[in-house]
Every structure is written in C-alpha cells, then in structure tokens.
Amino acid sequence: MVSVGQHENIEILSHSEVEEVAGFVGNFKIKVRRKARYVTEDLCTGCGLCQEKCPAKKILSEFDAGLGTRTAIYLPFAQAIPRIPVIDRDNCRYFEEGKCGICAKLCPRGAVDFEQEDEFVELEVGTILVTTGFDLFDCSRVSQYGYGTYDNVLSSLQLERLLDASGPTRGKIVTRDGREPESIAIVHCVGSRDKNYNRHCSRVCCMYSLKLAHLIKDATNAEVYEFYIDMRTGGKGYEEFYERLQEEGVIFVRGRPAEVVPHDGRLVVKAEDANLGRLLQVPVDMVILSAGLEPRRGAQDVAHVFGLSRSADGFFLERHPKLGPVETASNGVFIAGACQSPKDIPDTVAQAGAAAAAAMVMMDRGRVTLEPSVAQANVRLCSGCGECVVACPYSALQLVEGHVEVDETLCKGCGVCVGHCRSKAITLLHFTDEQLLAEMQGALRVLEVA
Amino acid sequence: MPEPKIVAYACTYCSYPGADLAGTLRIQYSPHVNIIRVLCSGRVSPELILRTFREGADGVLVLGCHYGDCHFVSGNHRTVKRVAVLRRILEYAGIEPERLRLEWVSASEGERFARIVDEFTETIRGLTPIEQVLA
Numbered sequence: 001m002v003s004v005g006q007h008e009n010i011e012i013l014s015h016s017e018v019e020e021v022a023g024f025v026g027n028f029k030i031k032v033r034r035k036a037r038y039v040t041e042d043l044c045t046g047c048g049l050c051q052e053k054c055p056a057k058k059i060l061s062e063f064d065a066g067l068g069t070r071t072a073i074y075l076p077f078a079q080a081i082p083r084i085p086v087i088d089r090d091n092c093r094y095f096e097e098g099k100c101g102i103c104a105k106l107c108p109r110g111a112v113d114f115e116q117e118d119e120f121v122e123l124e125v126g127t128i129l130v131t132t133g134f135d136l137f138d139c140s141r142v143s144q145y146g147y148g149t150y151d152n153v154l155s156s157l158q159l160e161r162l163l164d165a166s167g168p169t170r171g172k173i174v175t176r177d178g179r180e181p182e183s184i185a186i187v188h189c190v191g192s193r194d195k196n197y198n199r200h201c202s203r204v205c206c207m208y209s210l211k212l213a214h215l216i217k218d219a220t221n222a223e224v225y226e227f228y229i230d231m232r233t234g235g236k237g238y239e240e241f242y243e244r245l246q247e248e249g250v251i252f253v254r255g256r257p258a259e260v261v262p263h264d265g266r267l268v269v270k271a272e273d274a275n276l277g278r279l280l281q282v283p284v285d286m287v288i289l290s291a292g293l294e295p296r297r298g299a300q301d302v303a304h305v306f307g308l309s310r311s312a313d314g315f316f317l318e319r320h321p322k323l324g325p326v327e328t329a330s331n332g333v334f335i336a337g338a339c340q341s342p343k344d345i346p347d348t349v350a351q352a353g354a355a356a357a358a359a360m361v362m363m364d365r366g367r368v369t370l371e372p373s374v375a376q377a378n379v380r381l382c383s384g385c386g387e388c389v390v391a392c393p394y395s396a397l398q399l400v401e402g403h404v405e406v407d408e409t410l411c412k413g414c415g416v417c418v419g420h421c422r423s424k425a426i427t428l429l430h431f432t433d434e435q436l437l438a439e440m441q442g443a444l445r446v447l448e449v450a
Numbered sequence: 451m452p453e454p455k456i457v458a459y460a461c462t463y464c465s466y467p468g469a470d471l472a473g474t475l476r477i478q479y480s481p482h483v484n485i486i487r488v489l490c491s492g493r494v495s496p497e498l499i500l501r502t503f504r505e506g507a508d509g510v511l512v513l514g515c516h517y518g519d520c521h522f523v524s525g526n527h528r529t530v531k532r533v534a535v536l537r538r539i540l541e542y543a544g545i546e547p548e549r550l551r552l553e554w555v556s557a558s559e560g561e562r563f564a565r566i567v568d569e570f571t572e573t574i575r576g577l578t579p580i581e582q583v584l585a
Contacts, residue, residue: 418495
C-alpha cells in the first residue's frame, strides 16, 4: 500500500465517493465527492499529536471490531495510506458541544480545519476498475449463537484482532475477564450456506477457521473444536494444511451447532455429530463464529452509478463467467475481487491482475471496436417531431435542420428510438423491422410444425 | 384444441441470458414459446407487437431488465408505458389484454424465466385461439 501511495502515476482519493459516471469507454467523466475530513491534507504531516491529546477516547474502534477504543480524530488503522487522520463528526466534542478544539490548538502545522466542507472533483478517465470488496456478515443476526449477548462469543474478525501483536490484547488470547481459555469452539458457516441468510458458500471461512485453530494452538494450550458442515479446502496446499491440523490435534466435528448456552460461567455448544449420529454438548470458554462474506451495503448504489448488474446473491455480475470474467455489461468498466464473489487473497490478486491487464490492453490499443448495431435515420421519412431525441438514454440523437441525426459513437444500439418513432424514420441495423418480422414469422411457423 | 403459439421478445443483457441460464440449469419450461432477441425491450415497437398477433401468435411476452437495472439506462421505462397503452388498445379491439404481458427477468433469474413462461402458457391455453378471435 505504501508503494501505491508513493507511485508517481497513482493518485489515491481516500474518504471519497463516486457520485456520477457520464460518458463512455475512453471518455468517462467522473464526479467524485471528497468528503470533509476536517484536516487539511497538504499541511498534515501525520505526527499523531492530535490523536494522543483528543479527549474523546472511549469510542469503540471499528478496526478492532469493537474490542479496542479510538479517539474522535483518528487514523482508521496504523498502516492507513495516506497517513492523515479524519475527524469523526458524530463523536467529536467540537461538533457536539461547539467547544474543545484541542487538536486544532495543538497541531503544529495548523492543519485542523473545522470549517472544511465536501468538495467535488471531476476526473476524465479511459477505463474504470470497480473493486469495492465485501461486508462481513453481522453475527448478531444468528441469535441462537448469542453473539453480542454472551461475553465470550466472538466473531472470527475479533479473534483476528486478539491475535494481532499490536491489537487490543497485544496478541494474547484471553476471555473478557482476562483468563486464558482452556477450550475454544470454532463454528463454521455463520451466515453462509444458510437459506435464512445467504445461500452461497463464502469460500474463505473454512481456510481462515483452520488458520485460526492453528494460531490458537500456537498461542495457548487450549483444546480446539471445529464444527463444520463440509470442509472445503480446495486450493494449492490447502488440503495439506487441513491434514496438518488434524495431526496437531484439533478436534473436527461434522455438524452445525444448534445453539450456544451459558452454563456455570462457561459456554456449552450443542450440536449433533452427524458422523457419529450422536448429540453433543461441548463445554468451552470461548466460541468463535466464522462469519461469511456478503455484498457491501452500498452495492446497489454502486451498481447503479457504474451501470453494473448484480447476480441473485447481490455480488456484481461479470459479463461472462468464462469468456469475460473481469468485464462487465458496461464497456470499459471492469470488476475484481470480493465485489464479484467471495474469494481469498490469491484469487483476488489473480483477478485484480487480470482486470488491470484487460484495462491496459484497451488503453494501449487506443481505440475500441464499436458494435455494428447502431441506429440509422432516414431523413426523408423524419417529421422532425423530436420524440426520439427525448427517448434516447445516451443523447446520441439530435435535431439538425428539422430532421434527426445519429451520432454513431454515442449510440449503443438499444433501439428505444426505433420503438418510439411514429414515422418509421429510424432503423436499428441488425434489428430492422424486416429482420424482426421475418424472425417472428419463422418462429410462428416453427411453433405450428411443433 | 391446438397448442398455443407464443412469441417472447427478450432483451440481450438480462432476459435473453436469463432464458439461456434456464437452459444451462436444465429447467424444463413450456415448448410453446419461441424467443426473439432484441437489444433492449425498448426496441419492441407497438406495431411489431400488433403485427405478431396478426401473424398468428396467441400471446406475446415482452421481457426486459428489472426496473432501474436496464443496461440501456432507461430503455425499459419506455416499454412500460408502451405496453400499458397497448393493452388498452387490444382490449378496445376485442383482444384479451392478458395476451400481452411485460415481465422483468434478470440474467441470473433462469428459474423466474421458466416460471413466467409456464404461467403465461397456462393463461393463453385458457383463451380462444387467436385465429378464431381475429376471424
């Protein structure tokens, strides 16, 4: 990320949102909202003094998945690029009460600016890559596992934070009351492969659950139970890793737990071991829920802005699963990563490389092949009513000297103008009235024979 | 009783791949429907629909992308208005408006495509053959 930030040909617009995409492949015009961060980027050196002195210290940190705290002026995470903090308006005392402003007083560069407002930037680009990622499933939706109710039911991301050497516990796995757990249960498929939430398999959870089990074994003496439906360890070296964990003594139980209940200060996982055909009640100190991957909350809006389609599970739809895996229905807009479907890091890197290459090929060539199916106007028949001009979604039609003219580079060949024209003055090449008529007559004849 | 003849106009970006998916998924649906691909449901002119009935179709399905999801931004907005007006004209001319139906099928909705086609075929089966209506 640092090298991306330092690259002379890459400009990062963080804390920004694309509001509008106009134009077409090679000539996109993009309107970006640069949200106010209340810190002037050109002045800030990222010294971090403001964060040290901010009096609002008890805000739950999103990065630490609610296990740690942060201040109101903060860096989202330690390695964030650019290294410029942002003020969280909803929790800042200056915005809440109109006084404080300690960060502004202390900043040696005078970079804090409470008057900053959202700005708009217009960009002209040739191609677009959409890589908006995923949202982690909210485990509290599965109430029978007690996430958010019982202290020691954690999401996989929370355990990940506990394991981080610079995380809230400095890398120690401890229960909320500070004990080292003697046994831990990991529950697979929380929010995936479940028709109540998401039908799809999130694909990465089996492997990250195995990784977590390995790290738990490494850091503690705890017994680890993995409750799974099917173990999906497809991928290079993955099955071998699964075998290794079996040798490390992780206990694998085939069966999705029914519920987690508290008992004597501990937690009991109730499940059926489908292989043994027996009901189990396993007492543990900590339950880890392997949360699945979901489309991002704003995926609908992003799809709308960039002209993308979404598949039934809500992830962005590629043009073709095999022949156009990074292309989309919009020419010049590519997708990569978990916004297209859940995938792990190696797959994401591979797909991102493919998407970048596809975009570069397009730009290097410098020209695109247009579809031959464009509208053609017959000047003699045109009455100049202008109905088609209004109907065209791409402003490809114009009235010139009382009759319509088509701009073939703008025309995408939808044929809405043809459907609208009362004088039959416009035809859509390859979908002319005669062609459709012949096709329809042929279809009806086929039906007659059948 | 002769089998119904139905023509479906399906758009390239949503409904046609949707129908394709129904095939890939090996879903069985009524064989009385023949699909004609158009780039956008907005291309289907009122004249074309009327002509399809006159050529002997018992029913016409117009299939497009979901509202707001049209590949051509607002192509299907025009289709909605057009089909609504056309259904009233059909009724006025003594043709049951049920014979013309507009539905949204996305590229991922193979099952929905098959269901719509089956339902529509059943509806048409309950009506008099168009040849007798127009005679």
